[in-house]
Amino acid sequence: MTQAAVLGLDVGGSSVKYRLASADPGDGMPDALAEGVAPAPAADLPASLAELARTVAAGYRLVAVAVAIPGLVDEATGTVIRSTNVPQLDGRPLGPELTEMLDVPVMILNDGRAAAVAEARWGAGAAAHDVFTLALGTGIAGSHIVDGAIVDGANGSAGELGHVVIEPGGLPCSCGQQGCLETVIGAPALRRVWNAAGGEGSARELLAAYDEGDPRAVAIVQAAARHLADAILTLLALVDPGVVVVGGGLASEPHRLVTLAASYVDELATFHRVPPIVPARLGRWAGSVGAAAEARTLAA
Amino acid sequence: MTQAAVLGLDVGGSSVKYRLASADPGDGMPDALAEGVAPAPAADLPASLAELARTVAAGYRLVAVAVAIPGLVDEATGTVIRSTNVPQLDGRPLGPELTEMLDVPVMILNDGRAAAVAEARWGAGAAAHDVFTLALGTGIAGSHIVDGAIVDGANGSAGELGHVVIEPGGLPCSCGQQGCLETVIGAPALRRVWNAAGGEGSARELLAAYDEGDPRAVAIVQAAARHLADAILTLLALVDPGVVVVGGGLASEPHRLVTLAASYVDELATFHRVPPIVPARLGRWAGSVGAAAEARTLAA
Numbered sequence: 206m207t208q209a210a211v212l213g214l215d216v217g218g219s220s221v222k223y224r225l226a227s228a229d230p231g232d233g234m235p236d237a238l239a240e241g242v243a244p245a246p247a248a249d250l251p252a253s254l255a256e257l258a259r260t261v262a263a264g265y266r267l268v269a270v271a272v273a274i275p276g277l278v279d280e281a282t283g284t285v286i287r288s289t290n291v292p293q294l295d296g297r298p299l300g301p302e303l304t305e306m307l308d309v310p311v312m313i314l315n316d317g318r319a320a321a322v323a324e325a326r327w328g329a330g331a332a333a334h335d336v337f338t339l340a341l342g343t344g345i346a347g348s349h350i351v352d353g354a355i356v357d358g359a360n361g362s363a364g365e366l367g368h369v370v371i372e373p374g375g376l377p378c379s380c381g382q383q384g385c386l387e388t389v390i391g392a393p394a395l396r397r398v399w400n401a402a403g404g405e406g407s408a409r410e411l412l413a414a415y416d417e418g419d420p421r422a423v424a425i426v427q428a429a430a431r432h433l434a435d436a437i438l439t440l441l442a443l444v445d446p447g448v449v450v451v452g453g454g455l456a457s458e459p460h461r462l463v464t465l466a467a468s469y470v471d472e473l474a475t476f477h478r479v480p481p482i483v484p485a486r487l488g489r490w491a492g493s494v495g496a497a498a499e500a501r502t503l504a505a
Numbered sequence: 506m507t508q509a510a511v512l513g514l515d516v517g518g519s520s521v522k523y524r525l526a527s528a529d530p531g532d533g534m535p536d537a538l539a540e541g542v543a544p545a546p547a548a549d550l551p552a553s554l555a556e557l558a559r560t561v562a563a564g565y566r567l568v569a570v571a572v573a574i575p576g577l578v579d580e581a582t583g584t585v586i587r588s589t590n591v592p593q594l595d596g597r598p599l600g601p602e603l604t605e606m607l608d609v610p611v612m613i614l615n616d617g618r619a620a621a622v623a624e625a626r627w628g629a630g631a632a633a634h635d636v637f638t639l640a641l642g643t644g645i646a647g648s649h650i651v652d653g654a655i656v657d658g659a660n661g662s663a664g665e666l667g668h669v670v671i672e673p674g675g676l677p678c679s680c681g682q683q684g685c686l687e688t689v690i691g692a693p694a695l696r697r698v699w700n701a702a703g704g705e706g707s708a709r710e711l712l713a714a715y716d717e718g719d720p721r722a723v724a725i726v727q728a729a730a731r732h733l734a735d736a737i738l739t740l741l742a743l744v745d746p747g748v749v750v751v752g753g754g755l756a757s758e759p760h761r762l763v764t765l766a767a768s769y770v771d772e773l774a775t776f777h778r779v780p781p782i783v784p785a786r787l788g789r790w791a792g793s794v795g796a797a798a799e800a801r802t803l804a805a
Contacts, residue, residue: 358635358746359633359635359778360747362741362745365743366742366743368742369739371673372673373735382775439670442666443740443744444744445662447660475682478659
């Protein structure tokens with residue numbers, strides 16, 4: 206009999222990552238019967254996702270699909286409420302549309318949550334029951350994951366370390382507050398400080414200049430890491446996770462921000478119990494792994 | 506047959522509060538077959554606690570006792586590790602000693618935890634599954650309680666809102682950091698600012714002067730409430746509890762700090778989901794109620 210498989214898709218603004226995995230239930234990381242990246246067309250994305258699913262799952266019996274979306278989704282109805290990076294999906298009932306096209310159950314979930322759970326369960330958080338993941342990029346996303354499940358809080362909005370105020374009275378944040386962590390270490394904030402110091406390019410060029418020992422870049426990156434350390438100390442005081450996993454574009458190899466922030470936390474901690482503060486491991490595949498895992502529960 | 510009863514004791518520096526309750530298992534607040542306050546002798550506290558237990562439980566069949574202690578305890582062995590307010594108990598195996606004298610199981614627990622659980626389950630947090638309690642006094646204690654149980658974190662130290670930094674580079678805190686919430690709204694901090702402004706007495710007199718409209722007191726209490734609001738906004742961003750319960754001496758009737766802080770949180774919140782921020786209800790009995798509840802589980 207043809208092997209049953211599930212598919213996890215991680216939809217971004219310009220590409221779709223996929224992981225096809227065995228439909229067998231289990232607690233392990235979903236295996237990769239197939240894995241890769243496909244372009245995301247600017248128009249008619251649902252039809253192209255269905256086509257991608259058929260192509261990737263050729264030779265298998267596809268039994269469930271989960272799609273991770275960069276934006277706000279309603280999991281109960283499979284609807285994309287709002288997606289800044291993939292605006293063509295705004296308001297679309299993507300789950301029911303794909304179910305109609307593929308004739309299998311389809312789940313829609315948030316990409317950050319999918320990636321965080323995967324990183325906590327099978328990535329850098331695998332050894333701990335109680336994991337806090339951070340994704341450093343344009344925005345800063347945080348998730349507290351206990352025994353493999355996200356701790357949502359009473360209103361579904363726990364974990365917002367990016368919007369903890371680090372500099373009272375500081376710069377305005379997109380959230381409406383002033384001096385949030387995001388206003389000092391988000392990619393646009395780093396770019397602004399870097400350009401103001403005479404550096405060229407974005408936060409990526411800032412990190413490259415840091416690696417080359419540019420003293421302006423060293424000062425900026427050290428200050429950013431110090432702010433990240435302040436936020437992590439607040440996290441340890443309030444949440445006390447067993448490990449802090451830091452991922453996202455700004456935390457990529459060679460992990461300068463993570464390593465520096467971890468050393469500042471060690472230096473500044475007093476009563477705090479300092480857990481390992483480590484770089485994420487699954488990298489860009491975390492979202493599709495998390496989606497495949499959700500699809501597996503859907504198939505069970 | 507004589508009715509079976511359990512006893513909760515809440516030991517302070519100068520007095521012991523007690524609640525005798527029915528030993529019947531249940532989720533409701535332990536009833537008060539007897540309740541009151543007895544003096545705590547400066548010497549031989551364990552013997553006097555045993556004597557108090559016999560007196561209070563006269564006419565009942567005492568089946569279990571739980572003793573709440575202001576300090577660090579080892580619940581597993583029933584030992585008081587360190588108690589600043591009741592130093593004669595330091596290092597004593599109080600649980601085994603009382604078991605020997607009373608011939609019933611005896612549990613030793615931390616008073617703040619006992620009070621927080623009672624307040625969350627049967628006090629101001631009773632309507633919510635997810636409760637954060639704060640006790641404002643000399644120090645500031647926080648506890649996150651979900652479905653009636655304290656969320657300890659990976660290392661048993663979650664909930665320390667008193668040691669979240671509110672004023673970076675501010676005054677030194679007893680914990681070793683600078684600018685913790687405790688350094689700006691703990692009772693000694695309020696007394697210092699009040700005295701520096703020419704006010705007489707302690708934080709209690711400051712609050713009384715606030716009630717009388719003393720402009721110096723109004724400014725100080727408003728600033729304190731604003732700092733408390735900042736800390737609560739951090740709490741909402743990271744933990745997102747369903748209700749915030751504020752108790753302790755500085756939050757006592759007429760609850761000026763709580764009311765003011767709640768209004769500042771409403772004003773300052775942006776993306777946050779603002780839960781009810783309410784005064785504690787069980788007041789000085791929270792510790793003995795919590796202890797009686799623990800004794801009841803011991804009897805079951």
